[in-house]
Amino acid sequence: MPAPDPATGVMLRAAADFDVRTARDPAQAREFLRAHPVPVAIVVLGRPVGTRALEELLREHPRTRWVALCSPAALDDAACRRLVAEHCIDFHTAPVEAARLRQTLGHAHGMARLEAALATQPRAAEPPAAESQFARLTGNSEAIARLRRQLRKVAAADAPVLIWGESGTGKELAARSVHEGSARAAGPFVPINCGAIPANLVQSELFGHERGAFTGAGRARPGLIESAAGGSVFLDEIGDLPLDMQANLLRFLQEKTIYRLGGTRPLPVDVRVIAASHVRLEEAVARGTFREDLYYRLNVLALEMPALRERREDVPALAETFFRDHARERSAHVRGFSHGALEAMRAHHWPGNVRELHNRVRRAAVMAEGRLIQPHDLGLDTAAMPPLPLHGARVQAERRVIEAGLGAGKSITHVARELGVSRMTVYRLMAKHRIAPPARKREP
Ligand SMILES: Nc1ncnc2c1ncn2[C@@H]1O[C@H](COP(=O)(O)OP(=O)(O)O)[C@@H](O)[C@H]1O
Ligand SMILES: [Mg+2]
Known part of the structure; x- marks a missing residue:
């Protein structure tokens, strides 16, 4: 000095x-x-x-x-x-x-x-990240406080539950907390993604099958619903359940018994159904893809998960929680979030909700080079920052190359290849800069 x-x-x-x-x-x-x-x-x-x-x-x-x-x-x-x-x-x-x-x-x-x-020494073990998944929902916003109150009431009842919310809002977490807060907490919690089971297997997966029910069914097997006996079954994306399975599920909800595939005996099963959907089921009912009677059966206790952008005040607490959860895998020198990062997270629209926040924080915690996580570590720099001269230049350049390519009559595939980006990126940039798609031509 x-x-x-x-x-x-x-x-x-x-x-x-x-x-x-x-x-x-x-x-x-x-x-x-x-x-x-x-x-x-x-x-x-x-x-x-x-x-x-x-x-x-x-x-x-x-x-x-x-x-x-x-x-x-x-x-x-x-x-x-x-x-x-x-x-x-x-x-x-x-x-x-x-x-x-x-x-x-x-x-x-x-x-x-x-x-x-x-x-130079191995890092000390920290509590497993999974623990925090089962803890209560993080957040102090009015929306989350209300949800917590509702969850507590719903957990105390034993009727079916229907949870609606955009993807990543925490539907599964809410379903688990209903189960864990209920008298069935000691029983199993069996999550089933209805959209992920091939249509021809749904029945035997959910309701099980008897021996010889179909070719290859050498042994009888209980279904997922039976395996949740004494506990709760979480039917995620219930809107994806085929119509004939909706009829079977309705019968189960009414009679508390199931029939295995190929079976003739009704089996009594004590299971609570918690269902979730990111589609508005009333719209599916109007379209004719979801049974109205099943909808009313399920909709007894309805919960709506708030989108993250409607409770932005919870973003810092959630970010901190995820940052701590990944203490073991994050770089030792990263201490927390910069002011800029917190601002950028507050401003972001969060289309992927809490799941998106979780993923961005996790990546930043591993990849950040500074002591504090910066907006660019979260992938939030361009969208959240006021236009800087460099930023402006970049935006203009994006616009120019895409307009030039499309203006020259090239297809989107062609432009994407020339720029070394995916077609999705070109579409995204076109939307960002409000560039009209090229006159319809056959894409190679
Ligand atoms: N309020 C919350 N507090 C803490 N973690 C949350 C909260 N909401 C969602 N998460 C986490 O976000 C991720 C997505 O939640 P999930 O329940 O799978 O969403 P959905 O089923 O609605 O798509 C999970 O890792 C979950 O633990
Ligand atoms: Mg889910």
Whole structure:
């Protein structure tokens, strides 16, 4: 650090026990640190140095423990405050006290040594991530508080439950909590994705079959519903259940007995049905693809899962939860979310709801290079940031190459191949820039 600064003397006194190097400006510091990474560094804020250059420097060295020395004026500046909050382990305001600074440096150095020693040892086991899946739904929004109250009431009853919600809103989690909060909690919870079972197997999968019911049925086998006896069965995407199976399910709900495929005896089975759908079943009823009587049977206790964009205030808590859940696989130096990342997550529309948030946080926790997760680690930089000059240039370039390709009469497949992206990406960019599709031609 340059000599005329009044803080420098104090700094040098405080750091007397260390091997000290000083740099005149961020560029010089950068050059030095690239070659000689250090465990602890001081950054002086309040000089006429752009925060942007400093921020790049600090971000480039997330493993270094940065201590800020600030002029009081520096802390009036929002960019400076953010720099300190996101990248520094401590800050001192002028007039700096040498003794206190010495303590901070000693502490930081000790922690850096501890961390370096830990890095060479295997990571300690942490509680399995699955645990948190079964815990209560995360969130403090009114929408989630209401849902929790409803879940508690529904769990106490024993009637069928119908859960509606967009994909990724937590329907399965809600179904599990109904089961776990019910008198059947000690019994099995059997999730079945109705859309994933081939139509010709649905009956024997759900209701089981008797010996000789079909070619290859050498032995009798109970179905999934029977296997949930004493507990709950979760019929996910119930809208995908073929109509004849809907009739069988209705009979089961009315009579509490099932017939195995090829069987003639009614078997009494004590199972609670919890169903879910991302399609509005009343619309499926209107279309004639879902039985109206079954709909009314199921719809006794109805729950609606709120979309994440309708409860954005829960985003930070959910993000933190997922970040902690993946503590074991995430990079050791990643400590949490930057201010920018939290802003970008708040602004995002979350078409894939909580599942999308989970996936983005998980990837960022593993891939982030800095101490704090940034918007680009979450894949949320372009959409969420106000247009920067570079951003504007990129947007214009996207628009130009696609318009040029399509304007020249090329097909979407052709343009995608030339740009080295998928056709989906071209469609997405066309929608983003409101570019009309080319006059219909046969795609190769
Ligand atoms: N409120 C919540 N709190 C914590 N995790 C949630 C919440 N809602 C959803 N999740 C998680 O999001 C993911 C998707 O939830 P899931 O129940 O499978 O959604 P759906 O069945 O509606 O598609 C799961 O990993 C689930 O644990
Ligand atoms: Mg699901």
